[in-house]
Amino acid sequence: MTHRVHLDFASTAPLRAYVREAMNLAINTSPFDPRRLYDDAMGTRYAIETSREHVANFFGCDPFEVIFTSSSTESLATFAFGVIPTHENRFVQASGSAQRFSVIGTPYDSEVIYETWLRENIDIQMLAGNSSATLEINNLSEMITDETLAITIPFAHPDTGTLQNIEEITAIVRNKNPHCIIHVDARTACGNAILNFAEMGIDAMTVDPVIFGGPSGVAALILSSQCHLSPLLVGATQERARRSGLENVIGIAGFGALCEHAEKTLDQEIKHNHEIKSAVCEALRAAKTQSLDSDPASQHTLSNMTSAYFPGVAASAVVAEFNRLGINIHAGSSCGSEEFEPSAQLAPVTGDDSISESVFRVSWGWSTTHEDIDQFVAALASLPFSQ
Numbered sequence: 567m568t569h570r571v572h573l574d575f576a577s578t579a580p581l582r583a584y585v586r587e588a589m590n591l592a593i594n595t596s597p598f599d600p601r602r603l604y605d606d607a608m609g610t611r612y613a614i615e616t617s618r619e620h621v622a623n624f625f626g627c628d629p630f631e632v633i634f635t636s637s638s639t640e641s642l643a644t645f646a647f648g649v650i651p652t653h654e655n656r657f658v659q660a661s662g663s664a665q666r667f668s669v670i671g672t673p674y675d676s677e678v679i680y681e682t683w684l685r686e687n688i689d690i691q692m693l694a695g696n697s698s699a700t701l702e703i704n705n706l707s708e709m710i711t712d713e714t715l716a717i718t719i720p721f722a723h724p725d726t727g728t729l730q731n732i733e734e735i736t737a738i739v740r741n742k743n744p745h746c747i748i749h750v751d752a753r754t755a756c757g758n759a760i761l762n763f764a765e766m767g768i769d770a771m772t773v774d775p776v777i778f779g780g781p782s783g784v785a786a787l788i789l790s791s792q793c794h795l796s797p798l799l800v801g802a803t804q805e806r807a808r809r810s811g812l813e814n815v816i817g818i819a820g821f822g823a824l825c826e827h828a829e830k831t832l833d834q835e836i837k838h839n840h841e842i843k844s845a846v847c848e849a850l851r852a853a854k855t856q857s858l859d860s861d862p863a864s865q866h867t868l869s870n871m872t873s874a875y876f877p878g879v880a881a882s883a884v885v886a887e888f889n890r891l892g893i894n895i896h897a898g899s900s901c902g903s904e905e906f907e908p909s910a911q912l913a914p915v916t917g918d919d920s921i922s923e924s925v926f927r928v929s930w931g932w933s934t935t936h937e938d939i940d941q942f943v944a945a946l947a948s949l950p951f952s953q
Contacts, residue, residue, distance in 0.1 A: 570892045571938045575777065576724070576754055576871050576929035577896055581820075582779035588823030589781060592816045600813060601804070610815055617822025624825035625773055625788060626762030633787045633805050634818055638753050638774040639678050640798070641787040644809065645749045645770050646682035648795025649716040670709055670717040672701055674730075674911050675751060679718055688715075695914025699728035699858065706738050716747040721755040725912055725927050726858045727868030729759075736767050747793060753777060757828055757931070758839065758870045769793045779932050780824040784817030835932055839869035842930050842939055849943040850874045850928075853952040858915055858925065871929035876951040881926040884951065891945040896927045 572580060592613065598604075600611035615629070622629040635641045649669065668689035671679060683690055691709050694702040701719070710717075717739055722729050732750060739746050749770040752761050757778020763771055771788040775781060789795060795808070802810040828835075850857060855874040859867060876884060881897035888895050912922040928942070946952060 570894065571941050572894045573928050573930055573934070573938070573942060574894045574896045575931035575934070576927065578776050578782065579757075579779045579931045580933050581781065582824065582827075582932065584827055585780055585820045585824050589816050589820040592819035596815045596819070600815065614813055614815060614818055617818045617825075620822040620826040620829075621773075621786060624829050625771070626764050627788050628764075628791060630806070631763070631788050631791055633789055633808050634813060634821075635785050635787055635809060636783060636811075636814065638772050638776075638785040639676070641772040641774075641785050642676050642678045642751065643682050644787050644798045645716075645718070645772065645795065646679040647686075647798045649747050649749075650683070650686050650688060650796070651715075666713065668711065668714050670706075670714060672719055673914050674699075674701075674720045674723050675718055677910075693719075697915055697917060699723040699726040699915045701730055701735070703731065703735055703738065706735065707742050710739060710742040710746060712743060714743050714746050716749060718749040718751060721750050721752040721759070721761070722868050723911070723915070724754050725871075725873045725909070725925065726915065727754065727871040728859075729866050729868070732766060732768070740767075747795075754871070755868060757832065758836065758868050760832065763788050770795075775821045775824050777931075778824070778828060781817045781820040784814050784821050786821070831932075836869050839930065839934075842934055842936075843869055843872060845936075845939050846928055846930070846942070847872055849939075849946055853946050853949070858912075870931055871927060873925050873927045875921060875924035875926065877921075877924065879924055879951050881924050884924075884926045884949070887949050887951075888945060891948070893942055893945050896929070897925070 596610040596613050598607040598610045600607055600614055618629045618632050621632050635644060650667070666689050668691055669683055670691045670693065672693045673695045680690065693706065696702055719730055719732065719735055721732065736748055739748055747770060748768040750766065750768050751772050753772055753774045754777060755761060756773050756775065769790045770793065772785070773788060774785040797808050797810065799810040804810055804813055847857065847859065850872070855876055858873040875881065885895055885897045909922050912925055913919070916922045916925065
């Protein structure tokens, strides 16, 4: 093998050159506290707000609606904590009132959301998943009451890339409870689908630059200007008093540069990813894998990923073989392959824990070349499981 091939873009993508340049510039020119009133600090503030405008333009929202955070995990926790009227909820619990606040989630969501809600003893209702990696929403209207505070849904399944019916879910929620906060976890779709916050008609959306060539250590929660959340981090007034703590100016500069340039190339990169997907899925079929992607050519899945499995072969063994051959892929749950329990996100799709333990994910992106895929195909054909 001539070089290592990275095919785990859905976890992290290589940093783009112009993003690195923007971050280096920020290191050299913006080491000041943006809340101060002297000229150097005001320059740092200007750099942050310029980046905020680029992020807003890319995701179709107002700059005021962009809250910079340290990671998508923090963004998700900010949403999950912020929707709960904490003091009122604790009073309701202490009084023994039959009235309880509730929230709605899905089996495809990050555990950080549920861990946050469980701490506050909120009633959590779950939409069901299915073997198509979509959500069963026939009973959604019945689940929503006046006490339903929020619903969170993924833009796409984190392992298969299957798109969820955001428009229909939003219409059902708005019709039943207009005050219910609708959050979309769009991390896996960033840079791989057109995300227009205003047109989606939702209240909050988590986005992450690390998926499409941006820096780690920064992300954003996009929050409608008509919506208020209690801040997760308190004590200071950064991010318009919505997120306390000194801003990661260097990371924000990289995030802004990414959105400024990627906006111009998004359509071209999505087309490129579709071409790569066709080649990858064809190779996986030839290798006698079972696919979780029923229709790889469908417009109802993200263009940058697919998942499959060799029956009876642990995903960790497949990952180890590819690693030996110089190729990075991912095994199991999108939240972590170091965990030994079967993925809860895959369970509704496979219906069998033993299959879930065999699933591996391949994902690609902006820097993936056809030569990279040729190397992947050759490595796949050489695996003992493919014979």
